[in-house]
Amino acid sequence: MSQTESSAPPSGGVLIVGSITADLTTFSHRLPARGETILGDEFTLVLGGKGANQAIAAALAGSSAHMVSCVGTDLFSPLLTEGMQSAGVNTEHVRRVSGPSGIAHIRVDDSGENDIVMVPLANSSLSEAQIDAAFSARAGSSTVLLTQLEIPWALTQYSIRKGHEAGLTVILDPAPATVLDDAIWPLIDIVTPNETEARLLTGIVVTDLESATAAGRWFVDRGVRYALITMAAAGALLVSATEIKHFDAIPVQSVDTTAAGDAFAGYLGAALALGHDLPDAIGRAMAAGALTVTKRGASPSLPSRADVETLLTRHTAMRATKA
Secondary structure: OOOOOOOOOOOEEEEEEEOEEEEEEEEOOOOOOOOOOOOOOOOEEEEEEEEEEHHHHHHHHHOOEEEEEEOOOOHHHHHHHHHHHHHEEEEEEEEEOOOOOOEEEEEEOOOOOEEEEEHHHHHHOOOOOHHHHHHHHHHHHHEHHHHHHHHHHHHHHHHHHHHHHHOOOOEOOOOOOOOHHHHHHHHHEEEEEEHHHHHHHHHHOOOOOOHHHHHHHHHOOOOOOOOEEEHHHEEEEOOOOOOOEEOOOOOOOOOOOOHHHHHHHHOOOOOOOHHOOHHHHHHHHHHHHHHHHOOOHHHHHOOHEEEEHHHHHHHHHHHHOOO
């Protein structure tokens, strides 16, 4: 029985198999047109990568978080490993390999929207043997596996199989979206695509709750236990074989949407590992994602558990007042 259905106390934390990058981000009034050069307003260089961001979010949420990944031997390597360690992430299974670390080039406009080019580099050196070693050491003390698609898909699939066999709750953030092997869907407990990823994977254009429901059923029909479609200001929709539940977004002023999905996934995994039921875990993930978009950058924008609790309390009070 998966953690999403069990009321037993958690035996441990979150195992994250995924990417680590140095995020080079430019901020400008608007994004340039094709072939155009414009002047920007600011530049940042910070720790990022979907795997690292989710690991940090899980650690900030109060769970133990164990990262499985690779970094290079370049000048960025200390920024990446020390950044995770200072956030409370265990990096025992982060391997240093010859060559450059992964890089993400991010552009953000004044509305907070972004586009990203991610170059895997060292992340492509992750191996089955490295994943085996991490599972051997940590699967027994973890209850949740988080993984994404910024590492070679064969290794994401391998991790999903290992997690399923070990009885972990397997959460897949299918980003960046790519065509996946149908055999893997029944091994996934929760898949968390946004509207764009849902469209690319299912062929269904997600514009409202009706189309999000159709996309969610596409995943469930293929064996996923829960499809959780995230829709920014429209909230999130949970679809399973027996229920459909909408979760309202928490209104905030968006500054930069980078890492909002990672905050969501990390807090979702951590809340489940800490024993919260799925609806409560989703509420915490929604609050974490909302807070993340109010600050610039990837890992620096990830919120603390205290800030998430405060936002949830305030949001609950506001809803009660309106009722």
